[in-house]
Amino acid sequence: MSTTAAFTAVLYREAKVRATNLTFLFWDLFHPLAYLLLFGVGINAALGLRLPLPGLDYHAFFLAGVLSMASFGIAANTAWSFFLDRDNGIFYEMLTYPMRRAEYLAAKVLFNLGVAVAQAAITVGFAWGLLGVRPRLVGVPLLVAALVVGTAGWFYFYAIFALRIRRNDVFNTVTSVFYFLFLFASSMFYPLEPLPAAFRAVALANPITWQTDVLRYATVGLGELRTVVLELLALLAFTGASFWCAVRSLQREG
Amino acid sequence: MSEYALEVEGLVKEYRRRDPPLLRAVDGLSFRVHRGCLFGLLGPNGAGKTTTLKILTTLLRPTAGRAAVLGYDVLHQPLEVRRRIAVVLQETAVDLFLSVRDNLLSYARFHGLDRYEARRRTARVLEQFHLLEVASHKAMDLSGGLRRRVQVAKVFLVDTPVVFLDEFSTGMDPLLKREVMDRLRKEAARGRTVVLTTQILSEAEELCDDILILHRGRSVARGDLNTLKLLSKDVYELSLTFAVLPAGIREELEQLAPVRLAIRNNSVEIALRAEESRVLELARALARRAQLLHLEVRGASLEDIFIELTRSAGGPPPEAPSV
Structure with missing residues (x-):
């Protein structure tokens, strides 16, 4: 079986699972948009945050946050399906199929990237149409880069835990803690400047912050280019380290 | 290309655990299996069957030794x-x-x-495995037995030269099990090598033309059923059904140190190592104790051989295998 055939088989399976389960489609494609329309609009109307750029409202600020949330959420969902696959044995059976471990992981990432890009297109499209948030066209390549690197990074990061944790309750606890910690201790929902110093230090060390800041620069031009480049490099390093650990974990499986 | 489907040399697999600190699941195992053979790996729980199979299917790395499938090294x-x-x-492996x-x-x-080709073969296998009615059902909505059926059906979709089945009949109804066993025989006749692990001795007895008995990660016997029977040629199996079970018969028979003793209702099955004349003498003596409805003296079954061999390999006797 060639690499192309292995990729096709993994993509076929992933697409079949998604296409025949409507709830997965919602979580993969529309969840961040729902967040933007409910939470974003609510906060914007109720609190009316003062943001550093004139004319920038909370919708526009939060758009990058929901795109990061998309990357993170897709990875979390995939990790959960990884865990479930392992729990019911199909994961181990798949490891006996005629493909390399790296091909398997790479094809799964490729599928996730496709979903992330589709999800981002839907979210940005609706944000533009419904909320008047007009993303910068010049930032599109950076947006795609941040989505791709971030989604791959979070996928590999979560895969490490999905492959190592054996118990369902432990896995659920870990993912819940991650969700809480990574999302709220970051620049996803609010600017970091007004935060207490310790909180801000934790948020600055959080890869979600790096990804969100890059996406925010790409979508609405908020931030400094020098900082954004550094954050993108840090995100790349995080993805590389997570990939290395995920492959090690997968090799331990067989 | 190698003339052997499987080649295993000095295979060792150790697991590092806290308690006990080191578990040697496979302990210097060596064997070869010819192509087109129905090969059974037999042994009690913890004998190393599944570990060996996982190494051969590239799911586990061996600690030492070498294993190859059709000449290809599983590690390299x-x-x-x-x-x-x-x-x-x-494990029942289906996409839920x-x-x-x-x-x-x-x-x-x-x-x-x-x-x-995938659609053509899928249609054929759905029919062969009586899965047409549930073809559109999600696997998560199926019973455990049906999930197992789907899992086993998958290997009949493809023409890979070697098929591994780890306790394949778990949760399978007897009729389907028989059909699968017939199909496995046909696959072997077509030249596919079928490797199965089982604790169900009647399955191995009926299906396998080459059997390896494992105990504590080591080989304790190897050969076809007749060869294995020769290994315990002085073991006989006595089967009796009484009109009324004589009092105290269990205690009496236990004193003979049988290989196996099973008493259910009015029936007694005993396997023991003894000369044939002595076994016949015992049968006559038992027949005098109460009215006999049925009496049969046979050579050792695979179950007797299995218990005898694993017991003589040392350690406590294995858990009672299923028949």
Whole structure:
């Protein structure tokens, strides 16, 4: 079986699972948009945050946050399906199929990237149409880069835990803690400047912050280019380290 | 290309655990299996059957030794090995979120079949395994037995030269089990090598033309059923059914240190190592104790051989295997 055939088989399976389960489609494609329309609009109307750029409202600020949330959420969902696959044995059976471990992981990432890009297109499209948030066209390549690197990074990061944790309750606890910690201790929902110093230090060390800041620069031009480049490099390093650990974990499986 | 389907030399697999600190699941195992053979790996729980199978299917790395499938080293050429095998694992492995049909189609795609061929074979296997009625049902909605059926059906979609089945009949109804066993025989007749692990001795007795008995990760006997029977040629099996079970018969028979003793209702099955004349004498003596409805003296069954061999290999006797 060639690499192309292995990729096709993994993509076929992933697409079949998604296409025949409507709830997965919602979580993969529309969840961040729902967040933007409910939470974003609510906060914007109720609190009316003062943001550093004139004319920038909370919708526009939060758009990058929901795109990061998309990357993170897709990875979390995939990790959960990884865990479930392992729990019911199909994961181990798949490891006996005629493909390399790296091909398997790479094809799964490729599928996730496709979903992330589709999800981002839907979210940005609706944000533009419904909320008047007009993303910068010049930032599109950076947006795609941040989505791709971030989604791959979070996928590999979560895969490490999905492959190592054996118990369902432990896995659920870990993912819940991650969700809480990574999302709220970051620049996803609010600017970091007004935060207490310790909180801000934790948020600055959080890869979600790096990804969100890059996406925010790409979508609405908020931030400094020098900082954004550094954050993108840090995100790349995080993805590389997570990939290395995920492959090690997968090799331990067989 | 190697003339052997499987070649295993000095295979060792150790697990590092807290308690006990080191578990040697496979302990210097060596064997070879010819192509087109129905090969059974037999042993009690913890004998090392599944570990051996996991090494051969590239799921586990051996601690030491060498294993090859059709001449391809499992450690250094895992992809070549995977291209030539189909595996039914002990765990029920199905894609829960896919329908039965999509489970089969997905498996076929993973094994390189094109769309047309995948659909053609899926239709055939759905019919062969009586899965047409549930073809559109998601696997998560199926009973454990049906999930197992889907899992086993998958290996009949592809033509890989070697098939591994780890306790394949778990949860399978007797009629289907028989059908699968017939199909496995046909696959072996076509030249496929079938490797199965089992604790169900009647399964191995009926299906396998080459059997390896494992105990504590080591080989304790090898051969076809007749060869194994020769290994315990002085073991006989006595089967009696009384009108009324004589009082105290269990205690009496236990004093003979039998290989196996089973008393159910009015029936007694005893296997013991003794000369034939002595066994016949015992049968006559028992017949005098109460009215006998049935009496049969046979050579050792695989179950007797198994218990005898694993017991003589040392350690406590294995858990009672299923028959």
